Amino acid sequence: MKRRLVSTFAAVAAGTLLAGCGGGGPSSGGGKISDDKIVLGVLTDLSGVYADLAGANSVAAVEMAVADFRKKYGDKAVTDDIEVIKADHQNKPEIANTQAKEMYERRKADALFDVPTSSAALAVQTVAGQVKKLYFNTGAATTELAGKTCNPYTYAYAYDAYMLAQGTGAAVAKQGGKNWYTIYPDYAFGQDMQKKFSAAVTGAGGKIVAGDPTPFPADNYSTFLLKAKAMKPKPDILGALQAGGDLANVVKQYEQFKLKDAGIGLAIGLLFDSDIKAIGADKLAGTSFTTAWYWSLDDEAKAWADRFKDKTGVRPTFVQAADYSAATRYLEAVQQAGTDKAEDVSKKLDGAEFNDFFARNATIRAEDHRVVHDAYLVKVKDPAKATEAEDYTEPVKTIPAAEAFDAPSPDCSMS
Structure with a gap:
């Protein structure tokens, strides 16, 4: 895929911001944002047995993360053009494979999120490795994602068997x-x-x-x-x-x-x-x-869950909370790296320690991309x-x- 340089002004602005917020300035990527925007894809079950625990409300959680990122950085964000797209994998690995390729290649997704159903998640992981784009699994429990099928482009974020x-x-x-x-x-x-x-x-x-x-x-x-x-x-x-x-x-x-x-x-x-x-x-x-989490865990968790309920009408599951957390981690890493190039973003993610309303005492393990946190x-x-x-x-x-x-x-x- 062709990549285009952002304008000199935007690159300088991003570099100034990043140096000021401890990101160390743009990476060797030089402030590049592919296609001049960031695209986050939510590949989920929109119609089947897992639609309530993930589904449309996982899309809503990622949309919340984007809105909060924009609010936090305003015109100092690495880009103000961020799009959220969605697709239904129908809990079938062959459809997940096709949809992942479609989202990464034609719809220009920079990262995919969610993916309940382990067989579907394993299919998406394979595609992510092939196209060298990031994938944050929050919906599938198989330990193989951070085990024998692991790859540098997949993060096992929320939980496992x-x-x-x-x-x-x-x-x-x-x-x-x-x-x-x-x-x-x-x-x-x-x-x-x-x-x-x-x-x-x-x-x-x-x-x-x-x-x-x-x-x-x-x-x-x-x-x-x-x-x-x-x-x-x-x-x-x-x-x-x-x-x-x-x-x-x-x-x-x-x-x-x-x-x-x-x-x-x-x-x-x-x-x-x-x-x-x-x-x-x-x-x-x-x-x-x-x-992995529950909405009444403490005041911080409840405050986010209240916002989620205002948007969706229901309390979040832990998968939906993890989608917000993972999308936020990704966007922050892009902001720090000054680019959405997967390898540079991963450098900002790997080994990071953090706490948010979802993940407490969390570490993103560099050796297997498993995110460990309190359960x-x-x-x-x-x-x-x-x-x-x-x-x-x-x-x-x-x-x-x-x-x-x-x-x-x-x-x-x-x-």
């Missing part, structure tokens, strides 16, 4: 849920969740007595739930490793088939506020889960204790960043 398992799997096993029957969606996310939960449960003294893959997406889990009731000996825990609309179906059918009355508890691998809203807080009250073991609040609508989360403990995420994978090579 290891984080979820180390919180929920270990905690439930230590609380007496020793024997687990797990069901997991049969694609990259579910397969990784099964592997990580097995390790966490076993490490805490428990055992996975059986685990079955389930279709994705799916609306009928009766075969698996009836199998759980018929197992001898019965498992202590049904580990539901689905997410979004699929998880809502599992929980509703767990109640329908009365597994709790049969002495089989429920452990949920990944839970969002949008899921709690769909299922009902009364049905999930007391359920433990691990999260939280929480439980669904009894609706009687809620102080307002969508007040679903009760804290149990903070999991420090060093414990929440695994060490860098030896399988990751950034070369």
Whole structure:
């Protein structure tokens, strides 16, 4: 793709600003902004089972980040032309591949964000490496993004299967849920969740007595739930490793088939506020889960969530909060670098330590591009204790960043 120099005046202005705000002035990129503007692409699920936890409101979160960046820098910004574009990957890796190429190459996206569904995320990661453009994953949990498939252009930003398992799997096993029957969606996310939960449960003294893959997406889990009731000996825990609309179906059918009355508890691998809203807080009250963030964490988180609700009408999920955070980190790095050239922007990101309303005690690891930060073991609040609508989360403990995420994978090579 052809690149054009910004005007001499804009380059000098950007250099003056950057020197003044500690960015060290423009990098060797010389103040270059490709096509004279920055394009941020949100590749997400706009219509399927993950549309509520990501979807249109992930686009809104990135738009908020752009608006705040403009407000912060005004006419001193490295460019005042920033566009947000979107596309629907339909939770299919082949469509994600096509859409990513379209967004990077024809629509001139400088960075992509979001991408729920691990198989789709892995496809986007491949494209990002091919076209040498940045991709910030906030929606997919597979650890492979910062593991064996890692590349210099992908940042694993919000959470992963290891984080979820180390919180929920270990905690439930230590609380007496020793024997687990797990069901997991049969694609990259579910397969990784099964592997990580097995390790966490076993490490805490428990055992996975059986685990079955389930279709994705799916609306009928009766075969698996009836199998759980018929197992001898019965498992202590049904580990539901689905997410979004699929998880809502599992929980509703767990109640329908009365597994709790049969002495089989429920452990949920990944839970969002949008899921709690769909299922009902009364049905999930007391359920433990691990999260990267929740909107009532503290005053700073709540203040941002209030702004998000003013814009969208709902409280944000942690994926949507992470989209804002990641887009802000990217724009700040461009501002510091004086260019949107991916390699120069990465130099400003790699090794950075930061705190914002989403990520606490955060570090962007240079060796694998995993963003590590504090995580939280929480439980669904009894609706009687809620102080307002969508007040679903009760804290149990903070999991420090060093414990929440695994060490860098030896399988990751950034070369």
